[in-house]
Amino acid sequence: MNQSQHIEKQSVKQTSRKLMLDIKDLRKSFGDTHVLNGFNLELYEGENLVIMGKSGSGKSVMIKCLVGLMQPDSGNIKVMGKDIATLNQIELDELRTEIGFLFQGSALYDSMTVRENLEFPLRRHKHKFGTNIDTSELVAEALENVGLAHTIDLMPEELSGGMKRRVALARTLILRPKIILYDEPTSGLDPITSKEIIELMRRIQKQYKTSSLIITHDVDCARVVSERMVLLVDGIDYAKGTFAELAASSDKKVKAFFK
Ligand SMILES: Nc1ncnc2c1ncn2[C@@H]1O[C@H](COP(=O)(O)OP(=O)(O)OP(=O)(O)O)[C@@H](O)[C@H]1O
């Protein structure tokens, strides 16, 4: 059993808001490697929640369990009130259209143009928009949103790292998700490009009122985008609170994040 204390600050108690994600006692091991040991998380409607944890602490594993790409050993995951373990394939697919996932890296399809990359999710989830949707209009609008209208006919290899990240974000947004999961949105980018991506994330949240879960190592990113934070340490939600609350903590493991 894990004996670590949970550090929970006052700001966490906000029971009146709608719960978009509710993770309870999530556990996942690979052989003898116990990655998640009873992780809990609540994401409320309209908020930006940042998760920080050391490399290898299980952030990506957690997010993969959340979208059903990986099966947890135990625990309970509710997405907008629905327990994902009880859903059939069709219901799961439907729920997935409400969740945008920006993968670590950008995961564009290298053999497709920018336009084709953006059309892909629209074709896959036709039912969400009806059969006679104008995909070209949606694609153009999504690209404009991230300031990359001029790249529509380019191949991913012709784009810089920051541009790829923005195209991937446009592809995520095109399905108008209610929840966006960002896995390391600024990793591998220079500070100026990182700042642009962070600004874009904030603008998107305001414009579309999405609820976002943001996984990052980047303290600057966390300070700017987070309304609340969760620190993943030893496989649990070790500490929760605002950036300012956690940055002022005297706990040794919490302090280590803010050096
Ligand atoms: N499919 C898998 N099979 C075996 N072990 C895995 C698998 N996926 C992840 N792990 C292990 O789980 C642990 C957590 O990995 P995870 O990718 O979640 O880390 P992370 O917190 O996202 O790290 P980073 O910040 O480097 O992205 C690591 O020890 C990793 O080796």
Ligand SMILES: [Mg+2]
């Ligand atoms: Mg990761």
